[in-house]
Amino acid sequence: MKRSPKDTEASTRLVTRRAAVLGGVQLCLAGVLGWRMRQMQVEQADQFRLLAEENRINIRLIAPARGLIFDRNGTPLAENAQNYRVVIVREDAGDVEAAIARLRQLIYIDDDEVERALKEISRRSPFVPVTITEQRSWDDVAIVAVNAPALPGITPDVGLSRHYPLGQDFAHVIGYVGPVSDYDLGRIEDDDPLLQIPKFQIGKTGVEQKYEHDLRGSAGARRIEVNAAGRVMRELDRDDGVPGSDLQLTVDSGLQNFCEARLALGLSASAVVMDIETGDLTAVGNAPSFDPNKFVRGISVADYRDLTGNKYRPLANKAVQGAYPPGSTFKMLVTLAALDAGELNATETIYCGGFTKLGDRRFHCWKRGGHGRVNLEQSLQQSCDVFYYELAQRVGIERIAECARAFGIGERFDLPMSAVTAGVMPDMDWKRDRYGESWKVGDSLNAAIGQGFVLSSPLQLAVMSARIASGRAVMPRLVKSVDGVEIPLESAAPLPFRPEHLALIRKGMYSVSNTARGTAFRSRIEPPALKLAGKTGTSQVRSVVVDNSEVPWEQRDHALFVAYAPYDTPRYAVSVVIEHGGGGSSAAAPVARDIMLYALHGGLPPLDAYPAADRRGVEEMFARLDLRETTRAGGERSRA
Structure with missing residues (x-):
């Protein structure tokens, strides 16, 4: 059907209006986009450039x-x-x-x-x-x-x-x-x-x-x-x-290797070697030990279980963490307290009949038959317990504690090692605060022979020996320098004790190692210029005294030995603790002597440093040691 001209005209006007509206909308959108593009490219260019850089650069x-x-x-x-x-x-x-x-x-x-x-x-x-x-x-x-x-x-x-x-x-x-x-x-x-x-x-x-x-x-x-x-x-x-x-x-890797190897011949032990002049710790040994490289990469469950389940505690730094009754190594300090208090002199003798009676209780000497009459030097030489029971009653725990603290017992030394213990040096206030009980005379008798509440670490015993040898309050040191800058040595003040009293203690320690009746005579050093002065100790871990061979390892006594050498010109102090090792004279003293001789010689000592009867056995022992070749030859260490 043919459309009329009128309809065609109306349709054309409608299309034109729609086109105009659509064109206007498009023009507006183009204008907005153009304005936004200008804003982003010109006005906000720096901001977006920064954002782009941040997305591109990590x-x-x-x-x-x-x-x-x-x-x-x-x-x-x-x-x-x-x-x-x-x-x-x-x-x-x-x-x-x-x-x-x-x-x-x-x-x-x-x-x-x-x-x-x-x-x-x-x-x-x-x-x-x-x-x-x-x-x-x-x-x-x-x-x-x-x-x-x-x-x-x-x-x-x-x-x-x-x-x-x-x-x-x-x-x-x-x-x-x-x-x-x-x-x-x-x-x-x-x-x-x-x-x-x-x-x-x-x-x-x-x-x-x-x-x-x-x-x-x-x-x-x-x-x-x-x-x-x-x-x-x-x-x-x-x-x-x-x-x-x-x-x-300050440690010496050669001496440390020897120390670790020598201790490893036992079951569970520790040792500390200290330079008497400077306080430098030249060896801090523990046995058994462990490989720290396993922890760096992440130790396996099985390996960690083996370490934590080992009754000899290879993860523990026994030398500074271990707190043991010092046994008879404590007797030097009781003697010095009595001398300082005027309750003892060099010639006085005390009778030992094998025990001291206090009320209804007997405090026994390690020698059941007794030592007879002994003086100061003989009491240390033969480690007579009754002599020290008497001194404890004369002096009292307060004076003993004061003297012991002057020698480092009960002190936590500021060293960069984990869990350094302060040990325990008890007195009346300590027991009252700890247990709510008053101090008894029997407590003093136990403390006098290094038992009861007294606890010390091998580190403290080495410090004690160094202070006895030097007469100064020498402090232990482990870090020598940081980035090549030497850490200054602290000046060690003289100890507040009379030199002649300290000389008596040293003479008694000399007799322990160098006279036939001394408890460590079998562990003596032969050359006169290197003579060792020491003291044995045996600390009980149970109240009933029985033969160590008749009880399990965990119930045997600890063996201790402290020493310094040379006697005339002290250079090193050594302490050794053999956990559940039995007697100090048989278990700890030979180890301490070997370590001391290595320190003095800067390598394996010559056999003529030992008594003639011991040389074959020492030679065989050296052959069993698991040493690095440089240690065996003494090549990593200077003697200066």
Whole structure:
């Protein structure tokens, strides 16, 4: 049907209006877009340029090299070894599990490593690199690098990991490092961003822990350019940070190795060697020991169970943590307290009939038949208990405690080792505060022979011996220098005791080791210039006295020996404790003599330093020792 001209005109006007409206809308939209483009490109150009740069440039922390640790002669005790690893960044990898699955097609990674990595990834921010596997070979790293385009977010990396080249020798002194744990983060107040790096290693025990801030250093950073897929394109800038400070300790690695090997011939023991002049600890030995390198990489459950379940306690630093009754090694201090109080002189004798009676109770001497009449020197020489029961009643615990504290008993020394004990030097107030009871005379008699409440560590006994030898309040020292800067020696003040009284104590210790009736005569040193002065001790771990051979190991007495040498010009002090070793004269004294002779000679001592009857046995013992060759030859240590 043909449309009329009128209808055609109306239709045309309608189309024209719609076109005008649509064109107007389009023009408005184009104007808005143009205005917005101008605003973004001109007015907000700097802001968007910055945002683009931030999306393109990543900043990642660089862990600094941990400070090294050396012995007094420069022998490395703690080093940093290269650690090849593979890391993943979650925000760059996309599907993490799929990315790791692709990686496992190229290199072998066990299920435990993958499980630990996935757990760590879930706990960390998406931009933080997480280690999937470490301690890899160079071939593994090369394979990952070659296949980088197929592994978004996954990159090979190289870092540093702690290594202890001397293994067990310094495990208890240096300690070890390990990855930062949630427990560590909750325990320490430290906002260092390094602690947020997965598997970043910090000191867990010993010097590594106590000097953590010095050894850690300061973080570095690197600026890297990545593409839209998160692939690292290039490194734009790098700041390696500040390495940790190097430490030099006072210990001697050769002497320490000998000390550890000699103690290992027993079951459970410790020893401390101290330079009398400076206070430097030249050896701090413990047996059995453990390999700290196992803790660096993460010790297995089986290995850790073996250590914690061992009744000889290889993880314990017995030399500074162990608190033992000092036994008869305490008698020198009781003697000095009596001399200082005017209750004893050099010629007075006291009769020993085998026991002292106090009320209805008998306090026995170790020699059941008694020693007869003995003077000061003879009481130390033969370790007569009755002599000291009498002194305790004359002097009282307060004077004894005051004297003992002057020699380091009951003092916690400020050394960078874990759980250094203060031991116990009891007095009336101590017992009242601890047990709510008054002090009894019987308590004083027990304390006089180093039993009862008195507890001391091998470290304290070494300090005691050094102070007796020098007459000065010499302090133990473990760190010699930090980053090459020597730590100043503290001036040791004279002890508040008369020199002639100290000379009497030294003479008694000389008789212990160098007269036929001395309890340590069999462990004497032959050359006159190296004569040793010492004191044996045997401390009970049970109240009923029985033959050590008739009871289990755990119920046997501890064996102790303290000494210094040479007698005329004291140089070193030594203390040895053999846990449940029996008698101090038979178990501890021979060990202490061997350690002392090694220290004095700077290596294995000549056989003529020993009594002729002992030389064959000593030679055989040396052959059994598990020593490093440099230690056996004495090549790591100067005699200066």
